[in-house]
Amino acid sequence: MRTRLPQWRLRFQGKVLLPMFLILVTLVGFMFWLVNRHFVHQLHAQARQAVETADAAFAYYQAARTRDLKSRYASLATDSRLRQVLQRDDPKTLEFLLEELLDELGADAAMFTGGTGRSPVGAQKAGGARWADLEPACAPSVTQALNGSFNIATVTARGTLWEVVSLPVSVSEHAGALSLIHELSQSLAREIKQLTHSEIVFVADGKMAASTLTEAGPDPRLIAVFRRVFEAGDGNDSAGRQIEPVRLGQERFMALAGRLVGLSREHKLGYLLLYSSENAWRELGANQRRLAIASVFSILLGSGLVWILVRHVTHPLRVLRSGAEAVGRGDFSRRVPTASSDEFGELAAAFNRMTENLQRSRAELEQTVERLRTTQAQLVQTEKLAGVGEFVAGVTHELNNPLTAVIGFAELLQNANLNEEHRGYVRRIVDGVGRCHKIVRSLLSFARKHRPERKLSSLNDLVENTLSFVQYEFRTSNLQIVRKLDPTLPSILVDPNQLQQVFLNILNNARQAVEDFRHDGQMEVTTEKVGDKLRVSFADNGPGIAPENAVRIFDPFFTTKELGKGTGLGLSLSYGIVQEHGGTIRVESAPGAGATFIVDLPIVTDAAGAPMGAASTDTSFTRLSLEGAGKRILVIDDEEPVLDLIQSTLVRRGFTVETARDGEEGLRRIAQTHFDLIICDWKMPGLNGQQVFEHLRTNHPHAAGRFIFLTGDVVKERTQQFLHESGVPCLAKPFSLAEFGALIKKRTQLDRDRQD
Amino acid sequence: MAMGLVTAFAGDITGIVRAEGKPGVESAPDSGGKYESRKFKFVERVDYTQLRDFVVYVDQPTAEKPTPPAKPLEVVTQKDATFKPHVLPVVIGTTIAWPNQDEILHNVYSFSEAKQFDLGLYKNEVKKVTFDKPGRVDVFCSIHSKMHCVILVLENPYFAATDAKGSFTITNVPPGAYRLKAWHERMPSQVKEVKVPEKGMVKVDFVLGIKGLPQY
Secondary structure (H helix, E strand, C coil), X not given: CCCCXXXXXXXXXXXXXXXXXXXXXXXXXXXHHHHHHHHHHHHHHHHHHHHHHHHHHHHHHHHHHXXXXXXXXXXXXXXXXXXXXXXXXXXXXXXXXXXXXXXHHCCCEEEEECCCCCCCEEEECCCCCCHHHHHHHHHHHHHHHHCCCCEEEEEEECCEEEEEEEEEEEECCEEEEEEEEEECCHHHHHHHHHHHCCEEEEEECCEEEEECCHHHCXXXXXXXXXXXXXXXXXXXXXXXXXEEEEEECCEEEEEEEEECCECCCCCCEEEEEEEECHHHHHHHHHHHHHHXXXXXXXXXXHHHHHHHHHHHHHHHHHHHHHHHHXXXXXXXXXXXXXCCCXXXXXXXXHHXXXXXXXXXXXXXXXXXXXXXXXXXXXXXXXXXXXXXHHHHHHHHHHHHHHHHHHHHHHHHHHHCCCCHHHHHHHHHHHHHHHHHHHHHHHHHHHHCCCCCCCEEECHHHHHHHHHHHHHHHHHHCCEEEEEXXXXXXXXXXXXXXXXXXXXXXXXXXXXXXXXXXXCCEEEEEEEEEECCEEEEEEEECCCCCCHHHHCCCCCCCCCCCCCCCCCCCHHHHHHHHHHHCCCEEEEEECCCCCEEEEEEXXXXXXXXCCCCCCCCCCCXXXXXCCCCCCCEEEEECCCHHHHHHHHHHHHHCCCEEEEECCHHHHHHHHHHCCCCEEEEECCCCCCCHHHHHHHHHHHCHHHHCCEEEEECCCCCHHHHXXXXXXXXXXXECCCCHHHHHHHHHHHHHHHHHHHC | CHHHHHCCCEEEEEEEEEEECCCCCCCCCCCCHHHHCHHHCCCCCCCHHHCCCCEEEECCCCCCCCCCCCCCEEECEXXXXXXXXXXXXXXXXXXXXXXXXXXXXXXXXXXXXXXXXXXXXXXXXXXXXEECCCEEEEEECCCCCCCEEEEEEECCCCEEECCXXXXXXXXXXXXXXXXXXXXXXXXXXXXXXXXXXXXXXXXXXXXXXXXCCCCC
C-alpha cells in the first residue's frame, strides 16, 4: 500500500532552486542597490561639482566684470568732454553729455553728484527705474566715491538688482561723483548661463530680480529654496556655501546659493545657481532599467542553469528511485546503472549489492519455506506411520492369541501319531506359523516404544532379525542378499531396537536405490571384528551417491527421494543412534559403483548375563515330559484356544492344570487350592492380570511369587513399567511351546530351589 | 551783375546724382545677413540709396579772377546737438555764422588745413568765421562727438548741392568745356567732362559708389 503523499510537495529540484533563487535575487538586488547607490552618489557628486564649477565660473565672471567695468570707467575721470562741461557747470549740458555717455558706455543710467548741497544730475535709458528709487539705492556708493574711492557695488531698487560703478571726478574746484548704473538684467543672466551652463536666479530682498528660468516665472518656491540654501550657509558666506538638490516642476537641480557683493549687509542680495541634473537622472533611470532587465535576465538565466544542473545531478537519484520502486514491487532483477564514479555511483553500487542480497535471501527463504513445507508433509507422513505403528500393535495383539493356539496345537500335532504325509503337513503348518510368529513379534518389537535399553546382544542376531523384516521386499525387488557373517563375534552391549532401526534404514535406502537402478541387485552384509570394534558393512551395487550428496547424507531432512516418499530423517537418526553407542557410521561410494555403509561399534561388555527371551530354543520337548508331575498350575485366560493350548501342553508335561475364565474365578480357585504356578493373562474382562496380581500380593503373597503373565500387549509403556517393577516373568503371545516350556521349567525349578 | 547781362551767352548744367553699392548688398537692407553676426556688429552699414548731400562743382579754375561771393554770409545752426546743414558748399571768401539754438552749450572748432578755428563753448550767441582758402573744412563740437559738418570751400561759384531727390542744377555757366566733379564726403569723387552750350541745358548724371574702385 502506497503511502498517500500530500497534494503539494517540494521536489528536490525546488528545494535547491528556491533557496538558490532567493540567494540570487538577494545578491543581485543587493548589487543593484549598491551600484544604484553608487551611481546616485556619483551623480550628486558630479552635480555638486558642476554647480561648484559654475559658481567658480560665476565668481570669475564677476571679478572679470568688475575689472572690465573699472578699466572701462577709469578713463572717464579724465574725459575732456566731461571736464569741459563740468567746468562750465551747466546741468543741462551735463545731462545731455551723460545721455551721450550712456550710449557710448552701454550703461543703463548715469548720474553725477556734485558737492554738498547740489542735486545730482542723472540720465537714463528709457523704461528704467525711477530716479526716486534708484537714487537712494545708489547713495552709499556715491558717498564712497565722493570720499574719493572708486567703487563698484550691487544695489537693489524696486525688486531689481543694479550694479553701480561710482568714481570720483574733480575739475578745478568742482568735485563730484559719477555713477554709472547697470541693471542685472535677464540678458546678463543669460550671458552667465552661457558661461556656467547653469540656470541662475538673482534674488533681491526676497524677490526674484532676474532669472534664466523664464518659463518658471517668479516662482515662490525658488525664493524658498534660496532662503533655505542661503540661510543654511549664511554664517560665513564665502566658504560655507550650501549646496542641495531641489526639484522644480519636473526637473531636478543641484542648487547653490551665494551672496552678491553689496555695500549693505541688510540687503539680501544673492543668487541661486541651479545646475540641472535632469539629463543625468534620465540617463541614470535608463541605466537602472537596463540594469534591472539585465539583473532579471541573469537571475532567470542563473535559475535556469541551476535547474538544469540540479536536474542533471538528480538524474541518477530518479533512476535510483525507479529502481527502488521496482525492487519494492518485487522485481529483484532490476539493476541501477553505476556509470558515474561519484557518491551516486557508490550508492547505485550499494543499491545493486543490496538488491542482489535481497534476491538471494529471498530465494533462500523461498527454498527454506519450500523445504519446511516438504518437511511438514514428511512429518505428517511420519505421524501417519506412527499411527499405523500403533494400529499394527493392536492388530498383532489380536493376531497373537489365535497364533498362539495355532503354534501350540500344531506343535502338539507334531508329537501326535500321524502318518508321514500328515506329519509333513503339520511341519509345514508349524513352519508357516513360526514365520508368522516371527513377523508378528518383529512388528511388535519394532512398533513398541522402547526405553533406550542396552543389553548384551549378538550383532549377527540383530542383523538377521533386521534382514528378516526386509527379505520379502528384497526378494520382490530382485535383490539378492549375501551374508558374510562372522559367527565368532562377541556379544556387545547395545540397544537392539535402535540398532535394528539403523540397519533397517540402511537396508531400505539401499533397496530403494538399487531397485530403480538395476534388476540384478545385490546386497552384501558383512560382520567382522576390526581391532577393538565390530563392523557391519552394507555394500550394494546400486547407483552410488554423488559426492555433493555424500557430505550431506547424514543431515536431518536431507533426502533425494521425491516428496512424500522419504522423510530425510532415517539416516540422520541412524547417525545419532550410532554416535550414542560410541560408534561411527560412514558411507563409501563411487557414483555408478554402488555404496557401502559402514557401521563401527565398540566392543562393550560391562554387563553380564544371558539375554532374556533369547534363550536357546533347541530344548527338547520330550526331555521335559515329566517334569511337572505332582504340580498344580492355574491358568487364567479369557481366550478358550489359549487356555486349551496351555492346558494341553502342561498336562502333557505332567502338570495338574486348572483353568479359570476370568480374574474372579482365578482368585476363588487360588483361595481354595494351592497352586505351584499361576499363569495369568494380562488383558481380561473383569479383573485383569495386573489386578489379580495386586490382589494376590496383598492376600496371598506366597501365591504372588509363583506368577507368570501372559500377554499379547507388551507395547504399552505402563505395562512394561509394571512388569519391570514387579519382576514377574512375562510371556509374550504368541509364544512357541519351547519358549513356554523353558519359562515353566525355569519358574518351577526356581520354586523348587526355594523349597529346597 | 552787369557782366551777367553783357554776356548773354550762358547755360545750365543739370542732372541727378545717386550712389550705388555692390550689387545684392543693398537689396536686403534689413535682413542683415552676415552683418548680424557679432563680428560685424560695429561695422556701419551704408544704405547707398539714402545717401544725400552730394555736391557737384566745376573743378577747374576759371579764367577770371576770383569774384566776391554772390552770397557773402551763410548760416550753419546748432540745433538738437546737430549742425544744419550737414554739407555746405561755399565760394572762397564766404563768412559763415554759427548760431547755437540749443539750451545746452556747444563748441565749434576745426583743425582742417583750409581753416583752423575754435569758437569755444557758448550758447544763446552767434559767432562767425570767414573761409578764405579753398578746401574741405570739417567742423566739430568738442563736447558732442556726434556733431559734425563739412564746409566745402570752392574756387568758383559754379556748384550746386543736390536736393532731397538727388537732382542738381548749376545755372549761368559760361559756355565751354569743363571738368565737372561729383563729390560726397564718404565716397570717391567722380569727374565728367561736360560741354556747356551757349544757351540751354546740359544734362549730366552721376552714379557714385565703390564699384568703380580698382580691384586688388
